[in-house]
Amino acid sequence: MTDPRLADLAARVAGLRLLTELADLIHYGRDWTRRWGPAPLAVALPSTIAEVQATVRWANERGVAIVPSGGRTGLSGGAVAARGELVLSLERMNRVLGFDPTDRLLEVEAGITLQAVHEVARGHGLLYPVDFAARGSCTIGGNVATNAGGIRVVRYGTTREWIAGLTVVAGNGELLELNRGLVKNSSGYDLRQLMVGSEGTLGVVVSAQLELTDPPPPAQTMLLALPHMDALMKVFGLFRAQLRLQAFEFFTDVALRYVLAHGAQRALDADQPFYVVAEYDATEECDQQVALLVFEDGVREGWIADGVIAQSEAQAAALWRLREGLTESLAPRQPYKNDIALRISAMPAFLHEMQALLAHEYPRMEVVWFGHVGDGNLHINVLPPEDMEQAAFLAECERVTRLLADTLRRHGGSISAEHGIGLVKRPYLDSTRSAAEIALMRGVRGVFDPHGILNPGKLFD
Amino acid sequence: MTDPRLADLAARVAGLRLLTELADLIHYGRDWTRRWGPAPLAVALPSTIAEVQATVRWANERGVAIVPSGGRTGLSGGAVAARGELVLSLERMNRVLGFDPTDRLLEVEAGITLQAVHEVARGHGLLYPVDFAARGSCTIGGNVATNAGGIRVVRYGTTREWIAGLTVVAGNGELLELNRGLVKNSSGYDLRQLMVGSEGTLGVVVSAQLELTDPPPPAQTMLLALPHMDALMKVFGLFRAQLRLQAFEFFTDVALRYVLAHGAQRALDADQPFYVVAEYDATEECDQQVALLVFEDGVREGWIADGVIAQSEAQAAALWRLREGLTESLAPRQPYKNDIALRISAMPAFLHEMQALLAHEYPRMEVVWFGHVGDGNLHINVLPPEDMEQAAFLAECERVTRLLADTLRRHGGSISAEHGIGLVKRPYLDSTRSAAEIALMRGVRGVFDPHGILNPGKLFD
Numbered sequence: 039m040t041d042p043r044l045a046d047l048a049a050r051v052a053g054l055r056l057l058t059e060l061a062d063l064i065h066y067g068r069d070w071t072r073r074w075g076p077a078p079l080a081v082a083l084p085s086t087i088a089e090v091q092a093t094v095r096w097a098n099e100r101g102v103a104i105v106p107s108g109g110r111t112g113l114s115g116g117a118v119a120a121r122g123e124l125v126l127s128l129e130r131m132n133r134v135l136g137f138d139p140t141d142r143l144l145e146v147e148a149g150i151t152l153q154a155v156h157e158v159a160r161g162h163g164l165l166y167p168v169d170f171a172a173r174g175s176c177t178i179g180g181n182v183a184t185n186a187g188g189i190r191v192v193r194y195g196t197t198r199e200w201i202a203g204l205t206v207v208a209g210n211g212e213l214l215e216l217n218r219g220l221v222k223n224s225s226g227y228d229l230r231q232l233m234v235g236s237e238g239t240l241g242v243v244v245s246a247q248l249e250l251t252d253p254p255p256p257a258q259t260m261l262l263a264l265p266h267m268d269a270l271m272k273v274f275g276l277f278r279a280q281l282r283l284q285a286f287e288f289f290t291d292v293a294l295r296y297v298l299a300h301g302a303q304r305a306l307d308a309d310q311p312f313y314v315v316a317e318y319d320a321t322e323e324c325d326q327q328v329a330l331l332v333f334e335d336g337v338r339e340g341w342i343a344d345g346v347i348a349q350s351e352a353q354a355a356a357l358w359r360l361r362e363g364l365t366e367s368l369a370p371r372q373p374y375k376n377d378i379a380l381r382i383s384a385m386p387a388f389l390h391e392m393q394a395l396l397a398h399e400y401p402r403m404e405v406v407w408f409g410h411v412g413d414g415n416l417h418i419n420v421l422p423p424e425d426m427e428q429a430a431f432l433a434e435c436e437r438v439t440r441l442l443a444d445t446l447r448r449h450g451g452s453i454s455a456e457h458g459i460g461l462v463k464r465p466y467l468d469s470t471r472s473a474a475e476i477a478l479m480r481g482v483r484g485v486f487d488p489h490g491i492l493n494p495g496k497l498f499d
Numbered sequence: 500m501t502d503p504r505l506a507d508l509a510a511r512v513a514g515l516r517l518l519t520e521l522a523d524l525i526h527y528g529r530d531w532t533r534r535w536g537p538a539p540l541a542v543a544l545p546s547t548i549a550e551v552q553a554t555v556r557w558a559n560e561r562g563v564a565i566v567p568s569g570g571r572t573g574l575s576g577g578a579v580a581a582r583g584e585l586v587l588s589l590e591r592m593n594r595v596l597g598f599d600p601t602d603r604l605l606e607v608e609a610g611i612t613l614q615a616v617h618e619v620a621r622g623h624g625l626l627y628p629v630d631f632a633a634r635g636s637c638t639i640g641g642n643v644a645t646n647a648g649g650i651r652v653v654r655y656g657t658t659r660e661w662i663a664g665l666t667v668v669a670g671n672g673e674l675l676e677l678n679r680g681l682v683k684n685s686s687g688y689d690l691r692q693l694m695v696g697s698e699g700t701l702g703v704v705v706s707a708q709l710e711l712t713d714p715p716p717p718a719q720t721m722l723l724a725l726p727h728m729d730a731l732m733k734v735f736g737l738f739r740a741q742l743r744l745q746a747f748e749f750f751t752d753v754a755l756r757y758v759l760a761h762g763a764q765r766a767l768d769a770d771q772p773f774y775v776v777a778e779y780d781a782t783e784e785c786d787q788q789v790a791l792l793v794f795e796d797g798v799r800e801g802w803i804a805d806g807v808i809a810q811s812e813a814q815a816a817a818l819w820r821l822r823e824g825l826t827e828s829l830a831p832r833q834p835y836k837n838d839i840a841l842r843i844s845a846m847p848a849f850l851h852e853m854q855a856l857l858a859h860e861y862p863r864m865e866v867v868w869f870g871h872v873g874d875g876n877l878h879i880n881v882l883p884p885e886d887m888e889q890a891a892f893l894a895e896c897e898r899v900t901r902l903l904a905d906t907l908r909r910h911g912g913s914i915s916a917e918h919g920i921g922l923v924k925r926p927y928l929d930s931t932r933s934a935a936e937i938a939l940m941r942g943v944r945g946v947f948d949p950h951g952i953l954n955p956g957k958l959f960d
Contacts, residue, residue, distance in 0.1 A: 231692035485942030
């Protein structure tokens with residue numbers, strides 16, 4: 039605590055927990071990306087809104103940059119502190135603040151994990167429907183920051199749709215209570231929605247009012263093997279038309295190989311280039327009959343080569359593991375990741391162009407892709423060859439990402455579907471947002487954070 | 500066209516239709532409020548985006564204020580032009596631009612009416628679910644400007660949730676294509692959501708991509724008569740727990756009197772202080788049995804005094820007319836309107852305070868209220884006594900609205916649920932949004948509209 043700025047912070051905010059040990063700086067200074075060496079000034083662990091507010095005010099006065107920090111499961115470097123910033127971790131602010139059964143609103147502090155929210159909702163007989171593999175570590179504050187999506191978007195939408203209110207300390211130090219849980223509120227700009235997806239550049243989310251909903255009806259889980267890429271969108275169209283989808287996820291044969299090597303269980307003998315995990319309402323026997331008919335239709339059309347329907351919850355979980363274990367199974371290889379989105383209608387043409395582009399530009403790399411067909415969201419993971427230096431690998435991936443970004447632009451897509459821009463995708467933001475939009479965003483940022491202390495360098499300059 | 504600024508506009512924007520006749524100035528210079536004398540400089544009726552953009556640029560250079568204008572069915576004065584503004588009417592830009600069945604996106608110009616959108620959606624076998632009585636006149640652009648709600652919010656949410664993309668000419672003259680129909684897009688601030696509800700102060704919406712959904716399942720419509728105010732929330736709780744509501748609307752006995760006098764048909768003999776029109780899914784016979792049981796539960800509890808279930812579409816329409824004809828039946832009396840929202844859980848306590856307040860403060864006025872229980876939205880209509888001058892009446896209503904706003908603030912409510920702030924509610928904005936929020940909104944407005952040409956004086960200074 040020899041830094042006079044930190045001594046000043048400690049003196050001003052009595053009781054604020056501050057960490058400066060090297061191990062802590064490393065732990066809190068990085069997210070799931072591993073491209074930047076963590077180098078924060080210190081780590082602050084506030085336990086009250088007042089402490090957050092005082093810290094933000096101190097940062098404004100002392101000109102210290104702040105990196106708001108949740109579970110640091112991000113994949114875009116949005117929570118990286120590599121330039122002497124103060125990490126402001128919300129992890130101690132992880133309480134449930136209240137539940138109202140009439141409004142069906144669950145109020146939580148920002149540092150609570152997604153999984154804890156799921157459990158509390160379930161305890162009230164309800165559902166918080168945003169869900170994805172990092173649920174055990176990621177936090178609601180981080181979910182808000184990136185407008186997290188995941189595996190249920192085809193049915194329930196993204197985080198944005200479940201946020202009924204946000205309490206935020208803005209970059210200028212003001213405490214904002216945005217929307218306060220109202221269903222209808224046409225009283226000026228919806229700053230709550232502006233905050234969702236702003237990646238910690240406008241304010242620090244300290245608590246959220248989450249809307250809960252009815253639990254989903256009983257579901258059936260099906261694994262499908264598809265003989266070619268065009269079948270993917272065809273089968274999606276078929277299933278969406280006849281069944282009430284809860285999820286429709288796909289991955290490639292290469293992806294399957296990794297997840298099987300990582301301990302998942304093979305569920306089909308067939309070796310096909312594409313696989314789908316589909317989940318749909320199966321309230322009545324009739325739903326299951328329809329699903330079988332739809333499956334048979336797909337087989338008859340030549341779009342489905344093989345499939346299996348889970349006969350138990352354990353088997354459903356095993357099928358899901360094939361999809362959900364992917365990110366973890368690839369992690370040891372430190373893949374370079376793209377997370378792109380298109381309109382569903384643009385997918386077929388884009389997929390062909392993308393496949394050709396990746397094959398041509400990455401002759402030496404293994405490319406693993408998977409994603410959420412129903413949302414038009416693809417995750418591309420490029421694995422470094424063993425004999426390639428990291429810097430050369432990254433340079434190569436960035437060169438190709440530029441080409442990919444140009445292709446996306448032509449197809450009206452986005453360079454970030456759900457991971458956010460952070461540091462990783464900042465160079466490509468202009469493929470998705472126009473210069474005029476970026477100028478307006480810069481202006482808005484200046485309004486909320488006039489001294490530029492919140493996550494500087496992230497999203498855009 | 501003697502005004503040199505108009506001559507300049509006409510010269511610059513060849514083909515722009517401009518109206519300057521007094522009748523046109525009156526027609527286009529006001530909305531459904533009648534408190535301000537219309538006095539626009541002129542009316543511009545562009546037919547292309549280029550014309551809108553050129554007009555906004557001209558306005559920036561010449562310092563002329565613009566009032567964006569849709570169907571002018573607004574009730575807050577947001578589309579009033581009383582101070583020499585140029586009315587920019589989107590009424591000629593009312594085309595359907597495209598429909599994509601895979602994305603289920605309907606792209607329309609801003610001037611299309613809500614009803615036309617309903618019809619086009621129906622033609623594609625789908626539903627655009629935002630709906631309310633002004634559907635035949637109001638436009639999508641205006642719906643976006645106020646984040647229109649209406650009678651189906653309890654099931655489908657507000658306009659905000661159905662806007663997949665917006666094309667906007669910002670106040671600075673830049674053309675923005677916001678979100679472009681993507682389901683997932685975490686690439687910086689969601690300026691599309693910022694635009695929704697901004698009442699024409701940030702940009703002129705020129706087209707929108709609307710998400711469509713499955714048509715609702717067959718529904719049953721029920722009219723209920725309730726013996727006292729507390730029964731309202733009780734019956735709502737009962738119905739919501741057991742049925743899938745599509746709408747849950749209420750009105751008072753005084754409201755019923757007006758709509759009956761206006762030609763609607765009496766449906767129940769009972770004379771009770773409160774009435775509800777409920778609509779719920781009735782796909783199977785079982786749903787209808789449940790509805791009957793729920794009704795009987797309500798009767799047994801003493802919360803329902805009488806009721807009727809529509810036996811035909813014609814009868815359902817007749818029941819709906821009791822609710823939907825209200826605004827029109829009151830219009831000749833030129834009521835003063837409040838449009839307030841609360842969390843549903845706050846309603847019971849608030850309703851008692853509100854009823855006492857209105858009874859005490861409006862001893863000489865008739866007060867008619869109705870609204871959307873499921874969204875926590877109440878519409879209060881105060882009718883002027885025949886012998887009271889308009890100015891005195893307004894002054895009285897504004898005095899009481901201040902008290903109402905303070906009550907709302909204590910209960911965490913909003914002074915505008917779905918009508919917007921406009922001119923009418925501007926004095927009370929501070930009851931719903933904090934000084935810090937208003938300062939941020941002012942800053943954001945300055946970013947989008949640096950010369951202050953878009954709807955100046957509306958929303959806030």
